[in-house]
Amino acid sequence: MAFNHSYTGQKVAMSTVETNKVLKNTYFLLAMTLAFSAITAAISMTMALPRFTGLVCSLVAFGLLFVIQKKANSSSAIGLVFLFTGLLGFGLGPLLNHYAAMPNGSLLIAQALGSTALVFFGLSAYALTTKKDFSFMGGFLVVGMLVVIVSSLVNLFIGSSVAFIAINAAVVLLMSGFILYDTSRIVNGGETNYILATVSLYLSIYNLFTSILALLGSSDD
Structure with a gap:
């Protein structure tokens, strides 16, 4: 029995070390990719590219997601x-550039960045300190995203400003949920690949920022 208790203790210790390693690698890579995104965004802004550039980049990036999934355990994944x-x-x-051209546009962007950081750090701190398991939210979040995607496609034809605000508000709530969910999975050992963890958190931050910016921009119109 003493041996079993000792072995169990070693397993717990190893699990904690591995979890901390995944967390460390995830947050380091996340910080680097966010900084890199900021640089590429700044370059893009100076080039004054047309709006459809965002759609093209998003489609290519979406395709890359499948490649990253397959290469997640290889050195090329980074x-x-x-x-x-x-x-x-x-x-x-x-x-x-679109929002920067608005009155107080720079302030809007700064507010969106600040709000995104506040939400991310606040929710991450909560998940990390409480170590609460938010895996139960997975199904709800996926269904919620499907509803948002369908609603967004429909609103492309309707062009409702009310629906636009509602959709972006829903995205803010869903991305907040995903931050809790993804962080919880890392903390509780559900996600052991820091590449995939980084991509998940990055997407949550990205969508959170763009939706907050859209909400602030719509209120400023």
Whole structure:
């Protein structure tokens, strides 16, 4: 029995070390990719590219997601993650230029960045300190995203400003949920691949930022 208790203790210790390693690698890579995205977004802004650039970059990045999934355990995955996040950052340029051209546009962007950081750090801190298991939210979040995607497609034809606000508000709530869900999975050992964890958190931050910016921009119109 003493041996079993000792063995169990070693397993717990190893699990904790591995979890901390995944967390450390995830947050380091996340910070690097966010910085890289900011650089590519700034470059894109100076080029004054048309709005459809964002769509093209998003489609290419979406295709890269499948490649990253397959290569997640290989050394090439890190380069693919930077390519993925760099593309999304580059695609943000025209959108940022659109909001920057508004009255107090720079302030809107700064507020969106600040709000995104506040939400991310607040929710991450909560998930990390409480170690609460948010895996039960998975199904709800996926269904919620499907509803948002369908609603967004429908609203492309309807062009309702009310629906636009509602959709972006829903995205803010869903991305907040995904941050809790993804962080919880890392903390509780559900996600052991820091590449995939980084991509998941990056997408949550990206969508959170763009939706908050859209909400702030719509209120400023």
